[in-house]
Amino acid sequence: MQAMVLSRLAPIETRPLKLTSIDRPAINGRNRLLLEIEACGVCRSNLHLIEGDWKKYGSPSSLPVVPGHEVVGTVIKIGDGVKKIKAGERVGIQPLFSSCLECEYCKAGRENLCENAEITGETVQGGYAEYICANEEFVTPIPDSIDSEHAAPLFCPGITAYKAVKASEPAAGRSVGIFGIGGVGHLAIQIAKMHGARVVAASRTKKHLDLAERMGADNTIVFQDSQERFLKNLKKEEGLLDSAIVFAPSDKAIDAAVKSVKKGGIIVMGVLGNVTNFPTFEEKIVKGSVIGTRKDMADLVRLASDSGLKVVIEKRRLAEANEVLAKLKKSQVEARAVLVP
Ligand SMILES: [Zn+2]
Ligand SMILES: [Zn+2]
Structure with a gap:
């Protein structure tokens, strides 16, 4: 598959993301799903990660990495143990890729504070790509009333x-x-x-x-x-x-x-x-306040569908990620840029 891969942290003007052909992710767990990505939002956090501002926080955990953490796609394959999601469903992935589900925060329904969370596009492969592997417990189905490009920004902003x-x-x-x-x-x-x-x-x-x-x-x-x-x-x-x-x-x-x-x-x-x-x-x-829980995510998707929340986007090709991020850095993106593979 094609992905925008980051191999070294550098200013965005040096175009550090390279369009690269890499292996499609395998389903690496019983409760995992494989998604064909339809849209991924471009976040200021991605810019911080790419330029090395967050090295002091241990992010990214390793290189190379594929950034992107507001991802929407169609499930094309499911692991043996998946119960809640079917192939063919459209779902979204937020920055909280998964959490331990066992610590005091997870048990209290505050899994966004989990000490052992995986973060999409930072500790695991993100959405600047054609495919992504996701965790059944942490995806949110998207109703037909919202298209993928407008749904993607719901998952972070x-x-x-x-x-x-x-x-x-x-x-x-x-x-x-x-x-x-x-x-x-x-x-x-x-x-x-x-x-x-x-x-x-x-x-x-x-x-x-x-x-x-x-x-x-x-x-x-x-x-x-x-x-x-x-x-x-x-x-x-x-x-x-x-x-x-x-x-x-x-x-x-x-x-x-x-x-x-x-x-x-x-x-x-x-x-x-x-x-x-x-x-x-x-x-x-x-x-x-940091991102939100799975319940917040589901509540917001419902609210967006029922209320006609306006998500303002500009659509760009996946290969344009460097240019889009450079625009974002100069405050030239009006609301949200969304990459489509
Ligand atoms: Zn974000
Ligand atoms: Zn936890």
Whole structure:
């Protein structure tokens, strides 16, 4: 099969992903499935992995690796022990490829926190390829109402948005600020609106603020270099917020989010970053959020199908992965790019 293979960590401008012919994965376990891939989303995390930003976290676990962790395909073969999924079904794979199902987190239904998880496209082969092997317990069937290209982003930005929005405790009469509009943010806006919250979007570029408006944000405020100006505009137009969610990979955005919420308000961190000068006496709450559980995934797919959640995509060929990632690095992708083999 054809796959975009990463053999050395390097800046994306040097085109480190090479279109290579490699063996099709074998079904390597009784509860495994073989999928013919129809779409795979391109994530900022893929960029971090490829450029070596996550070497310090032990990712990728080895090289060469095939990145890609928001994958949709049709099951073409199943292992002997597979019970829940049939050949011919269309399913999606999220970054959580599998977990141990035995540790305290897995037993408590928080398998996204498992200490022994496998991560798609990092510790096992990912979706920048024509075929992929998956684990029956960790795939989610996709209803006919959603096509594969629009389904793929549900499996990383979608679930990330879904869980982070829930953590922000949205409700009618409450306001939520979303810092960073793109693959994750454009979905978070819509999900927060479904909860009845007032949504304020903050981003650096007009293109992304326009997208936020199209997705139903009640207000959009540009956030560039001057935090002071941003906070002044926010206070004038909205007052302080009940909660804020940060998807922009920037300590400045995190700091602005902390300052944007009322005393006792909630800040949800959907990115890695630093909270500095935390105002302890204001009793604000900072929560971390990482992808989601299998239940979150199934709930989101149902929600997307029932509600007509808009997933904004641009379709690209698998071989274009380097160019797409370079565009993403320059904030030139509007929402989500999706690779099709
Ligand atoms: Zn991702
Ligand atoms: Zn576990």
